[in-house]
Amino acid sequence: MNKNFNLAFLGTEACDMDWSRYGEPGIYGSTQTLVNGTVLIDAGRTGFRSLARFQVAPESLEEVWFTHYHDDHCFPAEVAQIVQAHGTAAGPLVFRGTALLLEALRGALPSEVATQVAWTPFEVGHAFETHGWTVTPLLANHCDDLCDNLPVHYLVEGPCAKFLYALDGAWLMKKARNALQGKRLDAIVWDATVERPGDYRIFEHNDFTMIQTMVKALVDAAIVDANTRLVLDHLARSLWQNPIRVPAPYLVAEDGMELEF
């Protein structure tokens, strides 16, 4: 069992890119992250193409976890290519998400593709076990256009390390914050769509000052300490100064960046 975590940031952009130009300089992939080489979190507008770009063989994937059904995180055409390239020789690819998300995605895939997937819904707030980890999907503060199709963050607890994958979403919900009580996190991946205060998007995404305020509260509660890796991800590059500068200890996710902890 792998005791540590490796996060590979295969795509790090929010949604202000022309993804028909993916592969050209300055065009970042839609936000998706690979955990320990086997679990992909989200597969959006560049989902399949980002695997190819960073030489991740689809056959090596075991699971895909979806955060929510926005097309920069869950895009059926790219998902279908991943499933087809994965095949079923080593067993079906496991998809995890809310029942509503999986139902909608299943309906959007060609039936011969949908039958190759192991559809594995979870309930928000109820932990599941996989790979020796305990994973808790926590309600995210994001987008009421999704109606009952709830967006989630993921709290992932392994034998020796823990991290929170907190995108998409603005301020952590109180229930999510309470789920962190008594746990020291090794990393948090933040929704950092916006840099400066005053942008209307803050009602569903963070700006950087919001993240700093939340981090202060999490430091006071000993959930975050000097060794916690704080990653800013899902950036809308048009809403950040260029080049992007952030104070330590914050890290800006770049396509292809890897983090071990």
Ligand SMILES: [Zn+2]
């Ligand atoms: Zn997004």
Ligand SMILES: [Zn+2]
């Ligand atoms: Zn979204």
